[in-house]
Amino acid sequence: MAHDTTHAYxxxxxxxxxxxxxxxxxxxxxxxxxxxxxxxxxDTYFISLKLINWIFILLTIWKAYYITWAFMHMxxxxxxxRRSVVWTAGFLIVYLLFILLTEGDYVYExxxxxxxxxxx
Amino acid sequence: MEAxxxxxxxxxxxxxxxxxxxxxSYGKMMMWFFILSDALTFSGxxxxxxxxxxxxxxxxxxxxxxxxxxxxxxxxxxxxxxxxLMTFILIFSSVTMVLAVDAGHQMKKAKVSFYMLLTxxxxxxxxxxxxxxxxxxxxxxxGAIETxxxxxxxxxxxxxxxxxxxxFVVAAPTLRVQQTRSNALWFTDEPTLPRFTMEDVxxxxxxNPNLHIRTQELTETGEKVIxxxxxxxxxxxKEGIGIIEGANLKKNEYGNPLFGDFFFFITGFHGFxxxxxxxxxxxxxxxxxxxxxxxxxxYEMVEKVGLYWxxxxxxxxxVFTFFYLx
Numbered sequence: 001m002a003h004d005t006t007h008a009y010x011x012x013x014x015x016x017x018x019x020x021x022x023x024x025x026x027x028x029x030x031x032x033x034x035x036x037x038x039x040x041x042x043d044t045y046f047i048s049l050k051l052i053n054w055i056f057i058l059l060t061i062w063k064a065y066y067i068t069w070a071f072m073h074m075x076x077x078x079x080x081x082r083r084s085v086v087w088t089a090g091f092l093i094v095y096l097l098f099i100l101l102t103e104g105d106y107v108y109e110x111x112x113x114x115x116x117x118x119x120x
Numbered sequence: 121m122e123a124x125x126x127x128x129x130x131x132x133x134x135x136x137x138x139x140x141x142x143x144x145s146y147g148k149m150m151m152w153f154f155i156l157s158d159a160l161t162f163s164g165x166x167x168x169x170x171x172x173x174x175x176x177x178x179x180x181x182x183x184x185x186x187x188x189x190x191x192x193x194x195x196x197x198x199x200x201x202x203x204x205l206m207t208f209i210l211i212f213s214s215v216t217m218v219l220a221v222d223a224g225h226q227m228k229k230a231k232v233s234f235y236m237l238l239t240x241x242x243x244x245x246x247x248x249x250x251x252x253x254x255x256x257x258x259x260x261x262x263g264a265i266e267t268x269x270x271x272x273x274x275x276x277x278x279x280x281x282x283x284x285x286x287x288f289v290v291a292a293p294t295l296r297v298q299q300t301r302s303n304a305l306w307f308t309d310e311p312t313l314p315r316f317t318m319e320d321v322x323x324x325x326x327x328n329p330n331l332h333i334r335t336q337e338l339t340e341t342g343e344k345v346i347x348x349x350x351x352x353x354x355x356x357x358k359e360g361i362g363i364i365e366g367a368n369l370k371k372n373e374y375g376n377p378l379f380g381d382f383f384f385f386i387t388g389f390h391g392f393x394x395x396x397x398x399x400x401x402x403x404x405x406x407x408x409x410x411x412x413x414x415x416x417x418x419y420e421m422v423e424k425v426g427l428y429w430x431x432x433x434x435x436x437x438x439v440f441t442f443f444y445l446x
Contacts, residue, residue, distance in 0.1 A: 060441040104174030
């Protein structure tokens, strides 16, 4: 950002290290949960997905938020740029996931009920 | 000159041109839109992985059992430690990258080059770790038996521990010779012969009464189905056609072939991004050293390559979740 360097730029390093610590802690929590796999979380289902997987996915999106906003400096960009990148990706990915996972589940059902033996 | 300038009467107005509504340079905006399209590509891959997983949701391999190696800890079951380490390496190289960008804003050439160097080293270490991970995956640990239907059967003992083929199978002497171009009739070769034939496996399995077969099906609680001794013997006899050791694009000892395919394709495509990222970082690093950006008056180029590098980290965060955790 050439136009930003005209005024004195104060260092961001404190925020960078804070974000690093947050990212590390989230990763650690993920790894620990992945190793312990608490029964309560693996046996409870929420919208046909295990609770533990929801937690993993939410923590991942949280990490993605920090990487994009702090490291890629999305927080400093204009609303227009931010939305044209984040919303475009967001809506398309949600749609893609919805359609592919629904269809995958449907194919699974068909293979269970079909007349063809898959294990012989 | 004055006379040739066409005046439209809209100068300074909204539609008069010269606006920068997004307030970023052309290069940075295009880097963002490249990242957007690349993000959608990776989403396509991961969504396809999700499709395959839902389709085979009752027989998908368990990642913790596949990726359980750690350097110098042979035979120790260490699920996820290694990928967690790889994740930390990549996140840390992201931190050094953003520190380089930060130093660039303050026009501190020495600091920029130092942090760029650390970033490059982090990237190379990550690539090396990736290679080691691939080596383990391709080589395999236990080996498995392939069935006529294209499924795999794994061998366990009474306590439920995995047993490698080497531990109970002895190769019987055979007259079968590997066919190469030099000894074959029509100069055709064949894939490497498996180390054990199905007969060797059957003999070895029958001789060890404590062995059981584990199929790739999952129970309600997400564990692999274990057959009784009789059922194991019957299954091997009826359906086994040969052994599989390690993994390639056609089959793997872990279970569904698609699991191996997606592993190679997604982590490979990501690894390719890391490789190009490291190469671009090296180019920019040398540009910093020879003072290109010092003369230019700003370090925006470091910022742009930084965006790409953070994106590579961002993708890894998702690959880590969907391949190793979920």
